[in-house]
Amino acid sequence: xxxxxxxxxxxxxxxxxxxxxxxxxxxxxxxxxxxxxxxxxxxxxxxxxxxxxxxxxxxxxxxxxxxxxxxxxxxxxxxxxxxxxxxxxxxxxxxxxxxxxxxxxxxxxxxxxxxxxxxxxxxxxxxxxxxxxxxxxxxxxxxxxxxxxxxxxxxxxxxxxxxxxxxxxxxxxxxxxxxxxxxxxxxxxxxxxxxxxxxxxxxxxxxxxxxxxxxxxxxxxxxxxxxxxxxxxxxxxxxxxxxxxxxxxxxxxxxxxxxxxxxxxxxxxxxx
Amino acid sequence: xxxxxxxxxxxxxxxxxxxxxxxxxxxxxxxxxxxxxxxxxxxxxxxxxxxxxxxxxxxxxxxxxxxxxxxxxxxxxxxxxxxxxxxxxxxxxxxxxxxxxxxxxxxxxxxxxxxxxxxxxxxxxxxxxxxxxxxxxxxxxxxxxxxxxxxxxxxxxxxxxxxxxxxxxxxxxxxxxxxxxxxxxxxxxxxxxxxxxxxxxxxxxxxxxxxxxxxxxxxxxxxxxxxxxxxxxxxxxxxxxxxxxxxxxxxxxxxxxxxxxxxxxxxxxxxxxx
Numbered sequence: 439x440x441x442x443x444x445x446x447x448x449x450x451x452x453x454x455x456x457x458x459x460x461x462x463x464x465x466x467x468x469x470x471x472x473x474x475x476x477x478x479x480x481x482x483x484x485x486x487x488x489x490x491x492x493x494x495x496x497x498x499x500x501x502x503x504x505x506x507x508x509x510x511x512x513x514x515x516x517x518x519x520x521x522x523x524x525x526x527x528x529x530x531x532x533x534x535x536x537x538x539x540x541x542x543x544x545x546x547x548x549x550x551x552x553x554x555x556x557x558x559x560x561x562x563x564x565x566x567x568x569x570x571x572x573x574x575x576x577x578x579x580x581x582x583x584x585x586x587x588x589x590x591x592x593x594x595x596x597x598x599x600x601x602x603x604x605x606x607x608x609x610x611x612x613x614x615x616x617x618x619x620x621x622x623x624x625x626x627x628x629x630x631x632x633x634x635x636x637x638x639x640x641x642x643x644x645x646x647x648x649x650x651x652x653x654x655x656x657x658x659x660x661x662x663x664x665x666x667x668x669x670x671x672x673x674x675x676x677x678x679x680x681x682x683x684x685x686x687x688x689x690x691x692x693x694x695x696x697x698x699x700x701x702x703x704x705x706x707x708x709x710x
Numbered sequence: 711x712x713x714x715x716x717x718x719x720x721x722x723x724x725x726x727x728x729x730x731x732x733x734x735x736x737x738x739x740x741x742x743x744x745x746x747x748x749x750x751x752x753x754x755x756x757x758x759x760x761x762x763x764x765x766x767x768x769x770x771x772x773x774x775x776x777x778x779x780x781x782x783x784x785x786x787x788x789x790x791x792x793x794x795x796x797x798x799x800x801x802x803x804x805x806x807x808x809x810x811x812x813x814x815x816x817x818x819x820x821x822x823x824x825x826x827x828x829x830x831x832x833x834x835x836x837x838x839x840x841x842x843x844x845x846x847x848x849x850x851x852x853x854x855x856x857x858x859x860x861x862x863x864x865x866x867x868x869x870x871x872x873x874x875x876x877x878x879x880x881x882x883x884x885x886x887x888x889x890x891x892x893x894x895x896x897x898x899x900x901x902x903x904x905x906x907x908x909x910x911x912x913x914x915x916x917x918x919x920x921x922x923x924x925x926x927x928x929x930x931x932x933x934x935x936x937x938x939x940x941x942x943x944x945x946x947x948x949x950x951x952x953x954x955x956x957x958x959x960x961x962x963x964x965x966x967x968x969x970x971x972x973x974x975x976x977x978x979x980x981x982x983x984x
Contacts, residue, residue, distance in 0.1 A: 513878050532884055539882045545875045549897045549975050558893065559883040590975045610883070 452490035458614065458646040459487040459510060463519035466505050466672075478671035479505045483519070485665060485674060487648065492640055494649045494657035494664045496703070502672025503650045507618050510648065511539055523614065535563065537614040538607025542622060544599035546591040546606075552578070553587040556605045563610060577605040580639055597628035604636070608643065615645045619652070630688055633659055637686060658699045659686065666706045676706035733757065751944055760952070763945035770943045779933060779942070780949045784957065787930040790846065791918035794853025795911060801854065802861030802906065809862070810869040810895070827859045835921050845925045852921050853914040860913070864906030868899025904969040911961035919954055930954055 464483040467476040480502040487493050495503040508514040510521055512528035523531045531537055538559075546555050553574050560570045578584050581601040591599055600620055607615055621629045637660065640647055651657050657664045658680055666676040680699055682690060690696050736757060744750040751759060763776050770776045805823075809816035831852060838848040838855075872895055880890050922931025930950050937947035 511882055513881065532882060535884060537882075539879070541875055541879070543875060545873075545879050547876070547894070547897065549900070549973060561893070562883050562885050562889055592975065 452644045452646075454488055454490050456489050457486045458489040458491065458524060459485075459648070460522045461485040461487075461506075461510075461519070462521075464506070464509065464516055464521060465518035466502070466509055466514060467517045480509075481671040481673050483672075483674055485677075487646060490644050490646055492637075492647045492649065492660055492662045494651055494661040495667060496651055496654065496657040496664050497667035497672075498652060498669060500672075501667040501669040503652075503667050504618055505672065506667070507616050507648055507650050510614075511537060511616050531614070535559065535610045536612050537616050538610065538612040539616045540600070540603045540607050540618065540620045542619045544591070544596075544603040546599055546602055548591055550590075551587065552583060552589050552591070552594070552602050555591065555602055556609050559606060559610045573609055574605075577609050580608070580642070581605045582635065595628070597624050597632060600624065600632065601635075604639070608639070608645070613646060615640075615647045617647065617649045619650050621656070622651070622653070629656070634687060636660065637684075641685065654700055654703050655691070658682075658696065658703060659691065664703055666703065668707075678703050678706060751948075755945070755948060760945060760948045763943070764949060770946065776943060776946050776949060779946055780930070780953055783928055783930050783933045784950075784953055786928045787915070787918050787922060788957065790849045790929065791853045791914045794850040794918065795857050795914040797850065798854035798857025798910065798914065799861050799907065802858035803865055803903070805858065805862040806865035806869065806899075807891075809866050816866075823859055823862065826855065831856070831917050831920050832924075835924055839924070845921075845927050849918055849921045849929070853918050856913045856917045857910040860909040861903065861906040864902045864909070865899050868902025869895050871902065872898045900973055901969070904965060907965045907969075908962050911965050912958035915954070915958050915961055 461483050464480060465478070466480040467478045469476050483506065495506055497503050505514055509516055510523070510528055512532045521528050523536065526534075526536075547558070550558070556574045556577050557570050560573060565573075574587070575584075578587055581604055583598060583601055583605065586594060586598065591602065594602070603620070604615075621632055624632065633656065636647075649657070649660060661680050664678045664680060665674055666678065667673065668675040678699075682695055682699060736754070740750070740754045740756045743754045744756070747753055765777075767775060770779065774782070805819065809819060834855070835848065835852060838851050839845060842848045842851060876894055876898075877890075880894055885893065918929070919931040919934070922929035923935045924931075926932055930953070933942075933946055934950045936942055937944055937950070
């Protein structure tokens with residue numbers, strides 16, 4: 439598929455019974471700086487993430503949840519085991535831009551307007567300007583920033599900056615959206631609004647979303663499944679199916695079912 | 711009391727007080743010297759005397775008034791400093807690029823760049839003159855030498871200051887090395903590059919004036935030494951003192967203005983941490 443046609447094609451075909459990301463016996467360790475024993479960040483991780491699934495990696499700091507996400511993004515090399523995305527290696531999907539990534543900080547370029555920030559990944563692919571402009575407009579509409587295209591990042595609030603980050607990640611029509619604690623720096627009100635919007639965007643675009651968080655409520659509200667990780671060494675200690683119906687809105691947060699799920703996830707920590 | 715404090719801390723007032731204070735000290739000195747010396751204008755004339763010489767129509771050589779001499783020679787000096795400055799910017803920028811692209815180049819050159827910077831201009835000038843065999847060219851070369859170092863080091867610092875996260879973003883969208891430079895590193899380093907220019911612009915001018923004093927061929931420094939040797943009125947010297955200070959300051963502000971025009975986003979917020 440050429441660069442130009444990519445944006446024309448229809449949204450992704452998703453079969454929720456097929457595996458999107460397969461993680462097999464994955465281990466990641468970092469060499470110790472003082473030459474001692476290497477630090478084991480992840481050990482023996484096995485996980486299948488289905489197409490179109492919203493999955494959260496949940497755990498305390500040091501459990502390797504971010505490392506796991508970074509390994510999928512090929513920002514980190516595995517020490518053992520492997521990751522395949524529809525049969526392809528993380529390197530292949532990175533080079534083909536099949537994932538979009540949203541970091542904890544928005545990581546916007548200060549000298550570019552909102553529009554040109556969203557546009558940047560498409561510039562890298564050599565997509566013609568006309569198609570880029572149309573796509574940027576569509577993306578800004580999706581994240582609700584239509585009026586802010588000409589603004590510079592410093593003129594936006596933290597929540598808006600993170601919306602720009604999401605628009606940028608989605609601009610090249612990736613199959614997968616990787617999100618590394620994207621809302622952890624935001625206040626509660628902004629966060630809740632973004633949760634709802636993220637679910638709407640997810641539904642509309644059929645992405646597979648891998649979402650890293652240390653917030654139990656956030657994980658339960660958003661996800662189809664919550665992968666609970668525990669530290670030293672980082673490993674999967676439980677996978678909890680979130681059986682809440684969809685679509686979800688903020689009102690379910692006060693429902694007994696929601697609280698039951700949160701308790702269930704919390705208990706899976708306490709039993710560690 | 712608070713009002714006074716507030717008024718004093720406003721930058722315009724502070725500048726005003728400074729200027730007033732400096733004029734006061736100058737005039738006090740001039741008045742003291744006028745009483746004790748036979749030719750006080752050689753040591754410290756009154757400010758009004760300098761002003762008078764600026765507006766005087768009296769020819770100080772066969773064709774020009776003092777102001778005409780100063781301004782025409784200021785043009786010569788500025789031209790040389792300007793050419794040297796531009797050459798220095800180019801060399802400095804290319805050097806920063808190479809040092810950033812190849813660590814080996816950085817290791818090889820960086821420590822020695824500082825040494826070049828430590829040689830006093832007046833020590834370097836005769837050597838450069840011997841090499842170029844032309845006083846005009848050596849003035850340009852020296853302005854370039856003084857320019858390239860701040861530009862190279864600041865730009866390199868700019869390349870290195872880019873956050874790891876931004877590099878990871880570029881990696882995640884499979885940017886080529888060329889794209890990383892054109893879309894990330896070069897735009898990020900612009901404020902640093904301009905810091906280099908702001909340091910080196912007045913330096914290039916100072917160097918050019920200093921090297922002027924070594925030999926003839928016009929230029930502010932040349933006239934300055936002639937005036938000091940009483941080959942022409944001493945007021946040419948005093949005018950040059952003010953004109954060169956003005957040019958130096960203006961060169962700095964010119965860089966600030968160019969930077970503002972080139973970067974529409976506000977710099978102040980760059981420093982702010984989330």
